[in-house]
Amino acid sequence: MEAMRAVQAGPSRQSQVCVVVIGYDDAAHVTDAVRSALAQGPSVREVIAVDDGSADGSADLLERLALDEPRLRVVRRKANSGGCGSPRNDGIDATTAPYVMFVDSDDVLPPGAVDALLDAAAGRGAEVAAGLCVRRELPSGREVPWQPELYARAALVTVPSRRTRLVHDTLCVNKLYRTAFLREHGIRFPEGRFPYEDFVFTARVLAAGPRMALIADRVYVWHVRRSAERLSISLDRSGVDNWRARITAHALAYDTLLGAGEKRLARASRARFLDHALRMYARELDLRGPAYRREWWALTRAYLATFDAGDFALAPAPGRVIAQVVLASEKPCDLTRVKEVAARPARLRPPYARAADGTPVWSAGLPRVTLEHLLFRPVHLLPVAVDAELRPRARGTRLRLRLHELYGRMADAGPASVDAEFVSRRDGTAGLALTAEFLPDATGPAAPADLADEVGGSGPGPGSGPGSWTAETPVDLAALGSGTWDLRLRLRFHDGTVRETTAHASAGPGLLRRSVVPSRRHGVLLVQPYATRAGSLALRIAPGPRGVAAVLGRRLRRLLH
Structure with missing residues (x-):
């Protein structure tokens, strides 16, 4: 019986979807995006590649690819629109398929994405089907799910206002839309140069009150290339x-x-x-x-x-x-x-x-x-403050943590111990786990030196309680190995509370600087404690003479150029 249902369902699912791929001056990646769409199988009726006035030969690459692929249609815009909305609108206008979805030229669809979304939309009678997008950091390959809470399990949302979390997923690319629904409600992207066009398009979709099928499947891979010569709109926040x-x-x-x-x-x-x-x-x-x-x-x-x-x-x-x-x-x-x-x-x-x-x-x-x-x-939700000092030394590296009081709440809970983990920035795995006990600090509640000029001299005030608690532990840097490591903390209190947090990187004299320390395993280690953009302590390590030489060589080249 199941086999018969599969046979009956197969033909009805074929040739139902148009994948619109948009690109501008992205010859290095656009064909990969198109091929990932074509590889989705017979469910894809057509792939419409809209070239937004490229000058790097992107359109010619697509035209050559289309010679051998009848499902690929290339639309060439005469001039660049300045944004992503206009080429996507061209795709909506050009498609003849019952469903449409969007892909950016530097991203890809994982295998089975279209079938998973189409099954959900057609099977649940939904105007929109949405699945999990992952942000893949390149070149490391580390993947971070986007809005995973929404896609933890399959669900049918018949009234979007009953699932307000939907507004948190502002992406348009991890979704499949019924073409007639978009056209009936006149839902389009803002034209021309309009950064963050997804926000507006998603709001227009939700405002129309569609039935939405949510699935737990991975349906889109968003490539994040922070070292690219031309950053994407969402990454280029410098201006x-x-x-x-x-x-x-x-x-x-x-x-x-x-x-x-x-x-x-x-x-x-x-x-x-x-x-x-x-x-x-x-x-x-x-x-x-x-x-x-x-x-x-x-x-x-x-x-x-x-x-x-x-x-x-x-x-x-x-x-x-x-x-x-x-x-x-x-x-x-x-x-x-x-x-x-x-x-x-x-x-x-x-x-x-x-x-x-x-x-x-x-x-x-x-x-x-x-x-x-x-x-x-x-207490497990409080914005607790922990300062961290990492001091690489030839005779042994030590991590010192200082937990600050917070209007008496820390003293009431009773700081007991801290579990510290160094987590790989590349793949999220724990490289080293440590535990240390908290002891009351003998000093009073003074403001850290790197805050004194920022807070206008406001003091702790009366009744602020004990100043802080400290915990200290040795760190085996050789056990971490090469790479970049984030410090994650799990604070444990005597009342049973557990609070997960990060630590502020203290910027005292000599704390955030490169050090070369001896290592029995590697000979030497180049160690760089540093503060992330959020001010958290992180650590870079390059083991061995070759690792040290490579890091110093890259630094020298940056200085020369």
Whole structure:
């Protein structure tokens, strides 16, 4: 019986899908994207490759490929549109297939993606089917799932507003759309140069109230090439115009949802802005110049001023706190501390100020930013602050951790011990696990040296409790081997609470610098503790004389060029 059903289902599934591949000056990758679409099998009726006015021979490559592949159709735009929306709209207009999906020229579809999405859409009578996208970092190959909570298991969503998490997945490429649905509702991408066009397109889809089938299958591989000569729009955040474009797209998506009567989805989209976009860009503020910071701050204040209390209430605490700081100060301030709160997990470093009535506040200079939630929030969700010092030495490397008090909450829970893991940046595996006990620090609750100038001199205030607890352990660097390692912590408290977090990289004299240390296994190790963009401690290691020479050689070439 099952075999008969499979035979009956087979022909009806054939020639149902159009895959639209868009590209501009990407001759190195576009044919791989097209081939990954063609390799999906007979379910794909056609692959429409839209070349957006390339000058690098991309279109000619596609034309030659089409000579041997009747399912491939090449559409050549005379001039570059400046964005991704116009070529995708060309694909929607050109297709004759009942379903359509989109692929960017530098990404690929994994085997079976189209069949999995088509089965879900056709089998559940859904206008949209969506699956898991993974971000693959190149050249390392490390993969990070995108919005995995949405795609943990198969589900049918008949009313999108009942699953507000849908607004968190702003991608269009991990989805299959019924062509007639898009055309009936006039759903298109913004034309021309409009960065973050996905945000608006996704909002227009949700505003139309489709039945959506969600599947747990991997259906899209998003290649992230941070070393590329021309970064993608989502990666090139160095200019403030990128932030302006992101705000514009977010605002239009919000207006689209609100205009369609989808208030719950509209508010959820603003909560996502606070928790994702605001935190991501805030982590990078201290890397930018003064002019960028001033303009970013002004743009953000103006946009946040359009939010109401309901918009803020839905967002997780870190995004709300950052927004409050921006709204409370006309000029950029406390950037180091803002970056720490923006980290994942969030960290709130001392000093811990209080208002005259004892209410926790951001600082004496910004008492309007209250932090009352810290008095009631469960300990396993608190933005605990841990400073880390890694000192590579010939006689032995040691890791020293200092956990700061947080308005008495740490003392109440009772710090007991910490599990520290060095996790490979390449594949996420643990290279070394350590455990150490926390002991009360004899010193008082002083502000760290690298925060003193940022927080305007606000002190911890009365009733702040013990200053900190310290834990120290030896580290066998040779056991880690070559690569880049992130430090992850699991704090254990006497009341049974466990809090997972990261550690702030202390920047005291001589702490964040390269060191060459002897090793019985490798002869020598080149060790580089450093702070990530979020301020967390990470570690690079190059073992052996050849490894040391290679690293120093690359550094010399960068200096010469």
